[in-house]
Amino acid sequence: MKYIYLPLVISISILPSTLVAQEVEVDKNLVKESILVSTKSIQKSGLTQDQIINLDEETRILLADFQSTSKEYESLKLYNNQVQKIINSQLNEIENIIVKIGELDQTNQRIVPLMLKMIDGLENFILLDLPFLMSERKGRVSNLKATMDRGDISTSEKFRLITEAYKTELEYGRTIEAYRDNIVIDDTETSADFLRIGRIALTYLTVDGSKGGYWDTSTSSWEKATSSIKRSTADALKIATKQSPPALIKIPVYRDENE
Numbered sequence: 001m002k003y004i005y006l007p008l009v010i011s012i013s014i015l016p017s018t019l020v021a022q023e024v025e026v027d028k029n030l031v032k033e034s035i036l037v038s039t040k041s042i043q044k045s046g047l048t049q050d051q052i053i054n055l056d057e058e059t060r061i062l063l064a065d066f067q068s069t070s071k072e073y074e075s076l077k078l079y080n081n082q083v084q085k086i087i088n089s090q091l092n093e094i095e096n097i098i099v100k101i102g103e104l105d106q107t108n109q110r111i112v113p114l115m116l117k118m119i120d121g122l123e124n125f126i127l128l129d130l131p132f133l134m135s136e137r138k139g140r141v142s143n144l145k146a147t148m149d150r151g152d153i154s155t156s157e158k159f160r161l162i163t164e165a166y167k168t169e170l171e172y173g174r175t176i177e178a179y180r181d182n183i184v185i186d187d188t189e190t191s192a193d194f195l196r197i198g199r200i201a202l203t204y205l206t207v208d209g210s211k212g213g214y215w216d217t218s219t220s221s222w223e224k225a226t227s228s229i230k231r232s233t234a235d236a237l238k239i240a241t242k243q244s245p246p247a248l249i250k251i252p253v254y255r256d257e258n259e
Helices: 002-128 134-148 155-172 227-240
Strands: 176-185 188-197 201-206 212-216 221-224
Touching: 002 134, 002 155, 134 155, 176 227, 188 227, 201 227, 212 227
Parallel strands: none
Antiparallel strands: 176 188, 188 201, 201 212, 212 221
8 A cells, every 4th residue: 555655645746836836937927017017107107297297387388478468468458548548539639620720711811911901001101100220120021021921830920920020110119229320411322320219309420420410200301410419419329329328418309490
């Protein structure tokens, strides 16, 4: 019985050892596959995380741009609303200007003829007045006539210039003035000092003092001055030019038949 039993024992002992080796090899392969799958999975998870980070950064940038654009839109909206109000106001102003232009055209139809008559009246007044500063005064009238033909000067400015000319003429009647000008004496043009006292007297004395005269309003002509008138004129010229203190003087205001 012992002889038969031993081989059986040996056979039984060898079988389990082979099976264990195979099972260990299988387990090693499973572990390797598991490690490989895990590694791939981790790598894949890492790539996804990078994409998430990039998407998150892009999202934040887009959000910031959106917020900035929204603020800019609101600002532009307020600005456009304000500009629209200004445009509406300007449109109303344009309508008012158009109405005023129409009214101005009607006013010009009435005031322009009046201004022309005022200029003509001023010119005639100067010709009938004492003949002082004639070049200056006639030149002023000529400038007014030229101004009336200009389109770049407003009607109101033209009217102002005319009234200023009238004021200047008005001032002549309240002032005393001494000035130098030329006068024709005995068919010879001579330089003389003129004395104007308001609009009541106009006399002259030649620069060398040899000749003198005064304007006779009754004949509208120059008359020769006597020695007393020449002395009075000389004294008055000194007073007018502030070379002498004020004093009483005799100046002819009309033609004296007895002088």
